[in-house]
Amino acid sequence: MEKKPALEASLVEEFVGNAHGNLERVRELLQQEPALINATWDWGGGDFETALGAASHMGRKDIANFLLEHGARLDLFAAAMLGKLEIVKAALDAYPEAINTPGPLGFR
Numbered sequence: 108m109e110k111k112p113a114l115e116a117s118l119v120e121e122f123v124g125n126a127h128g129n130l131e132r133v134r135e136l137l138q139q140e141p142a143l144i145n146a147t148w149d150w151g152g153g154d155f156e157t158a159l160g161a162a163s164h165m166g167r168k169d170i171a172n173f174l175l176e177h178g179a180r181l182d183l184f185a186a187a188m189l190g191k192l193e194i195v196k197a198a199l200d201a202y203p204e205a206i207n208t209p210g211p212l213g214f215r
Contacts (some may be wrong), residue, residue: 114146123148126158127165130173138178165190174175183208200214 118136122143122198125132137143147155162170163185171185179185186194199206 111142113177114140115198119143119146120148122146123161124171126161126167126172130167130170133170133173134184138209141177145180157182159164159185188192 118140122136122140123146125136129195143158145157149155157179159171159174159179159182162168162174163182166188168189171179171189175181175185177199179195183195183198186192186198
């Protein structure tokens with residue numbers, strides 16, 4: 108497997124930061140660098156967040172759906188915010204302790 112160069116940290120921070128509420132800038136950045144789709148930003152202390160995580164905890168269904176349509180990895184937080192309760196229920200049936208797992212920025 109060929110190792111790819113790391114994405115520019117400031118670009119990842121801008122992408123994840125804008126996913127909290129700026130769909131147009133998210134579109135622009137993703138067009139500029141498609142590899143951002145699943146990039147994570149460390150807010151400190153190992154508190155990693157993806158753009159999908161950012162959109163999810165802000166309730167931005169428009170941004171979350173855009174990211175998912177472009178290959179973002181679905182997680183339980185996004186599934187819950189989007190009302191995909193069958194996904195959340197199936198995951199919690201299989202791994203009940205996941206109910207206690209905090210999301211990015213410590214959100215539950």
